[in-house]
Amino acid sequence: MKPEQRIEIAKVLLSHLIEFLSQFKSPACRNNIKDDSDWLKVNLGPFADKVDYSELKELNITGLAVLGSLSPEQKVNLLLDSTTGALENVSVVTEVFSSILQSPEQMDKFFEYFVQATNEANITTINNTAVRDTMLNLTLTALAPRFATFETSDFELWFQVNLFVLLASLQPASLSVIPLNISCDSFTAIIKGLDKVLAILPEEGLVSCRHDLVQELPSGCMVPIDIGSLEGKSPTEVAELTLNSGALNDTNQIETVFQFLENGDAFQNVDEFLTAVTNSSELPAISIAVRDIVMNLTFNIISTHFPTFDTADWEAWFKEKLVLVLPSFTAKMLTRTISNIGCTNYRVV
Structure with a gap:
């Protein structure tokens, strides 16, 4: 089925569920349904991830209750939804990130939407330090096994784009996950990402990270x-x-x-x-x-x-x-x- 067909069908199903929500939420229609996650699977099936997160809320379903059924885009919207207070809650952020970091494909998709959404909302950093620390540390831990195969373009994507709103939490100890045998261009790509954040948030830990990375530059590598x-x-x-x-x-x-x-x-x-x-x-x-x-x-x-x-x-x-x-x-x-x-x-x- 074409993607646009799936979206159209999802809209029809959602519209029907919203119109007859009281009936579908009644005990008779919830027979053998344990929770909201089951309810969503039974009533939207494989089309659940084609529905906007804001529309899911009209079904009186909380995002965390159906986290396993949400798409990466829906999880981004859940995090940035001011009514959930997710960006002020370490436990919620940990739960959401743990659900996407096990799969490189899910992780990459999540950050693609995350960057787009934070740009549209004009978010330059996650203000809650504990939440930002958690998001960055979990992400770097998940990325660690992939760094060895990264090209310079990958380091540019992650350190200059994907992690931009989180990098203020970078600490020298976090650098241990980055292999020291990467190319000069890759080191430079990381440093440029730090510089972008330092231009707006001169965090002491980030300054130390930059200094430490410069010390690790290969011989002949120029410091940006x-x-x-x-x-x-x-x-x-x-x-x-x-x-x-x-x-x-x-x-x-x-x-x-x-x-x-x-x-x-x-x-x-x-x-x-x-x-x-x-x-x-x-x-x-x-x-x-x-x-x-x-x-x-x-x-x-x-x-x-x-x-x-x-x-x-x-x-x-x-x-x-x-x-x-x-x-x-x-x-x-x-x-x-x-x-x-x-x-x-x-x-x-």
Whole structure:
């Protein structure tokens, strides 16, 4: 039977049950039916998992009573249903998660719907710490046997998407389930997931986890940049980290770098940063997309200072500091640059 047929039939059955609910709930119709789970199996059979969770509630059935008959999507709706208070109850969460974590297929489906539902509800974290701890620990325990076969894309899915609203509960001890022989890209995928959460919830345990993961990176593996890793560093130190992190080929990371440099005296910070980046016998490689971003952001910062530039400044910027990114200099930038300068500085540019 086609999926759409199953859904249509389920709707008809549900409509009938709701209309004649008192009859179907009467002792005569409940003969040999022990509980709500049995009642659901008898009256909806294999179509029970095609009914919206909200519609099941119209049958005066509690989700936990029929947990074994619910689909992964229905279990997500049960958890997020504010009337059940599930996200404030460790016992309920444990029961729901225990019902889906035994099967990788059920688990994957559950988190597919969980991510969709939390996004739609604009949930960025599970607020109850005990509940969040329980959800994450049970999930990591279930994932542990699968980690050894994970590709980088799997680590990206779980640590950057599926576990996003739970990762604030990650503790250094939790990392023991992650194999140490995974690839550099896989380590980086996990760290980027932590960085996404740290950007909104700088939990101490999560900071420690990031530090521990960085220590386990394979030789030659570059550490991805995040705002937290830049705190307290000078622009020169940020430049060194940029050169060693792969940020010159990653638009997201270079935007993070400039977000940091724009704090405080942006002109002085960018001046020191670019001086350090270009202060080598050989210019580093940089992708065109990153070069465009650096040129645009730098121009926005330094152009307001052009009226105070003397010839030495024009020399320093256009012959040294900007040399790495000048191929991204545009006609619009040039027009603004030379609009109020004399012939000497014009020739420098």
